[in-house]
Amino acid sequence: MKSALFSILRHPKAKFGILLLVFALWIGFFAEHNLVRHFQDKYKLKKLLDQKEYLQEKIHSDQRKIQELQTNQKNLEKFAREQFLMKKENEDVFVIVEE
Template structure:
């Protein structure tokens, strides 16, 4: 008797074309559609990576602007930068590079 009820209930559910269409529609929307959940999660992850990159590059831009302004303060700052970054020296000077381990 229970088996007959289960079979009749299962056949009613499987025979309901609206239920089947709804399930197929939901599966399609959730996994295969252009705006699926997997695509949404992937886009969120990419957005967070791009936000981090934006913050990094904004910090770099600010640091470069400070360095640019410092270089344009005068000849002494420009000379200091050339000596520190490019190891430049005056003709009568020697440059010693100390490497720390």
């Protein structure tokens, strides 16, 4: 058995194949910037970009609401009544919860 292994290792192609296999394993799993970590980072980046897009849309929507509230007194009053349950004097507010 030992002689068979040595006879295989004598061929330059076998040495190259073993070296290539060791290199692939090293790059794939053991190096600091290995392939597993690369794919994990790529997945995290995609999630963060999706979150960034969502938050940018939310910011844009909120900016439009702020602009609308600052320019229209009726909308400001409606917003205060709906969000903070504010009311005028001598007025009763009923909250209807739909199930």
